[in-house]
Amino acid sequence: MRYRDLAGLKPTPSQLVLGTGVFGSQLPEPEAFALLDAFAAGGGNFLDTAHVYAAWLPNGAGASERTIGKWLKRTGARERIVVGTKGAHIDMKSGASRMRADCLAKDLEESLDRLQSPYIDLYWLHRDDPAVPVGEILGWLNEHLRAGKLRALGCSNWAPARIEEANRYAASNGLTGFCASQIGWALAWPQPAFDPKSLTRYVDAETEAFHRRTGFTQVAYSSQANGFFSGRYGPGLPPEAQKPGVLRKYGSPRNYKRLAAATELAVRRGVSANQVALASLLEQPFPFFAIVGPKNIEQLRDSLAAADLRLSADELAGLECNG
Ligand SMILES: NC(=O)c1ccc[n+]([C@@H]2O[C@H](COP(=O)([O-])OP(=O)(O)OC[C@H]3O[C@@H](n4cnc5c(N)ncnc54)[C@H](OP(=O)(O)O)[C@@H]3O)[C@@H](O)[C@H]2O)c1
Numbered sequence: 001m002r003y004r005d006l007a008g009l010k011p012t013p014s015q016l017v018l019g020t021g022v023f024g025s026q027l028p029e030p031e032a033f034a035l036l037d038a039f040a041a042g043g044g045n046f047l048d049t050a051h052v053y054a055a056w057l058p059n060g061a062g063a064s065e066r067t068i069g070k071w072l073k074r075t076g077a078r079e080r081i082v083v084g085t086k087g088a089h090i091d092m093k094s095g096a097s098r099m100r101a102d103c104l105a106k107d108l109e110e111s112l113d114r115l116q117s118p119y120i121d122l123y124w125l126h127r128d129d130p131a132v133p134v135g136e137i138l139g140w141l142n143e144h145l146r147a148g149k150l151r152a153l154g155c156s157n158w159a160p161a162r163i164e165e166a167n168r169y170a171a172s173n174g175l176t177g178f179c180a181s182q183i184g185w186a187l188a189w190p191q192p193a194f195d196p197k198s199l200t201r202y203v204d205a206e207t208e209a210f211h212r213r214t215g216f217t218q219v220a221y222s223s224q225a226n227g228f229f230s231g232r233y234g235p236g237l238p239p240e241a242q243k244p245g246v247l248r249k250y251g252s253p254r255n256y257k258r259l260a261a262a263t264e265l266a267v268r269r270g271v272s273a274n275q276v277a278l279a280s281l282l283e284q285p286f287p288f289f290a291i292v293g294p295k296n297i298e299q300l301r302d303s304l305a306a307a308d309l310r311l312s313a314d315e316l317a318g319l320e321c322n323g
Contacts, residue, residue, distance in 0.1 A: 001043030001307045004287050006082075006217060007152040007179035009121050013046035013082040015282050016307050017219060018300075019293040020047055024063030025054040027295065029070070035300055036071045040081075042304040048182075048221070048291045049115075050086035050126055051107040065114035073116050084219070085111045086124035086156055090199065099129035101140045108144060124154040124182055127199050134166040135173070142175045154219065156182035157201045160210035180289075183207065185220035187262060187277040187319060188228050188255040194248055211286045220281065223290035224303065225250050229262055229277040257321035265318065271309055278306035280319050 003012040018039045023032035036047075049068055054060030065085060072078045087107030088099050098107075111120060123144070125137070144150045155163060155178045163181055170177030184190065184202035201207070203220075211218055227233070228250045232241040235256065259273065262280075266273040281290050294300035311319075 001304070002282060004289070006122070006219075006287070006289070009082050009152055011045055011080060011082065013289065014044045014307070015289050016044055016278075016303060017046040017048050017084070017289050017291040018044055019221065019291040020049045020064045020068060021053045021293065022057075022064070022295075023049075023053075024067035025057045025060035029067055031296075032067050033071055033074075034297060035294060036068075037075075038297055038300055039304070040075075040077065042301075043307075044304065045080060046082045046084070046289065048084050048219075050089065050124075051111050052086070052089040052092065052126060055092050062110070062114050065111055069114050069116040078117055082121045083115060083117065084122040084124060084154070085115065085120055086126035087111065089126040097127075097129040097131070099125070099127075099132045099137065101136075104140055105144075108149060112149065119148060120150050122152045122154055122180070123150040124156045125158070126156050128155065128158045128162055130159075130162060134162065134169050138166060138170055138173075138175050138177065145176055152176075152179045154178055154180045154182060156221075157199060159201070160207055163210075163216070164214075180217035180219050180287075181211075182219045182221060182291075184222040185218060185281065186223050186225035186228070186250075187258055187280050188225040188250045189252075190249045191252050211284070215286045217287040217289070218284070219289040219291065221291045222293070223281055224274055224278060224292055225255075226293075227274075228255065229259060229272075229274040231263075231273060234259055234263075254321060258319060261319050261321055265311075265315055269309070271305070272302055274302055275306040275309050276311070276319070278303060279309040279311055280316055282307065283311055283316055 002015040004015050006013050049064045053064035088104045091098055141153050167177035190202045226246045228246055262273040262276040266276045281288050292303040
């Protein structure tokens with residue numbers, strides 16, 4: 001496993017982060033516990049969840065945080081684990097913004113309760129609402145920091161310009177700003193407007209340039225491009241094994257070239273293409289943490305091994321396929 005400093009959090013978090021969006025809902029509790037145990041046994045200590053997970057599934061609301069809370073209690077591992085959770089998601093029914101002090105406070109209290117913890121290591125705003133001034137938002141978050149309920153702040157699905165605005169405001173007003181961004185980022189980049197209604201953000205040239213220029217930390221979701229590098233996707237492979245949503249999102253000519261390059265390199269290095277794709281992210285010139293979403297132990301083991309795979313500059317250049 002590889003570890004990297006993130007806002008001085010203790011313990012130093014692992015660069016592979018376990019995504020738990022479906023834990024306790026789509027993935028029953030015993031299987032979720034087995035994944036958490038195996039992740040910790042493999043050196044992982046950084047978990048990603050959210051207040052809203054998985055409110056869109058029957059009996060899903062709060063299930064992810066509750067499952068983590070039970071596992072932390074059962075194992076006594078709270079001090080050894082870095083927990084990231086998110087709040088202030090838009091209203092799931094109406095789509096209305098919930099970027100308000102009262103919504104944030106309510107989400108936070110419920111998250112603490114479900115996680116059975118007096119604090120959250122890294123608290124993310126799940127979405128942005130550019131109509132709300134950054135100073136107001138940071139004011140609310142800093143109150144919770146001062147109360148000892150939060151240890152570090154992050155923003156998920158925020159535009160680079162808003163992140164810079166917020167961190168400039170924090171620096172000139174004696175407040176704590178954001179230590180990391182969380183967007184979708186894999187070796188395969190999503191096709192533009194694959195989901196025009198979504199308020200999520202994915203890597204693009206502007207965002208990549210922002211991180212390279214500033215050295216700002218990225219803690220990326222969908223870092224395995226939802227299984228695009230699993231060996232099931234690509235021309236000539238059985239269409240029934242290829243999920244239409246993944247094809248819509250990642251099925252571009254450039255991504256197929258990157259898939260072919262990752263597959264070829266994987267054969268040369270004796271690893272899986274998914275490991276090559278994941279390892280390439282960890283070699284970014286700025287701090288990069290990759291959230292993985294395994295559905296079973298085999299997938300988790302495959303992803304964990306990526307943390308030990310180092311790629312040379314030549315190998316990384318060979319994966320670019322920008323031409
Ligand atoms: N901040 C946000 O807005 C946001 C948004 C989305 C997700 N997230 C976070 O990120 C986490 C992970 O997101 P994600 O599920 O999109 O990530 P992902 O790891 O890119 O995709 C997960 C899918 O990839 C496949 N897979 C997983 N491990 C694999 C492996 N080792 N080899 C081959 N295929 C593999 C599986 O597909 P099959 O099931 O087809 O096998 C799995 O369902 C979530 O649980 C959540 O914590 C955050």
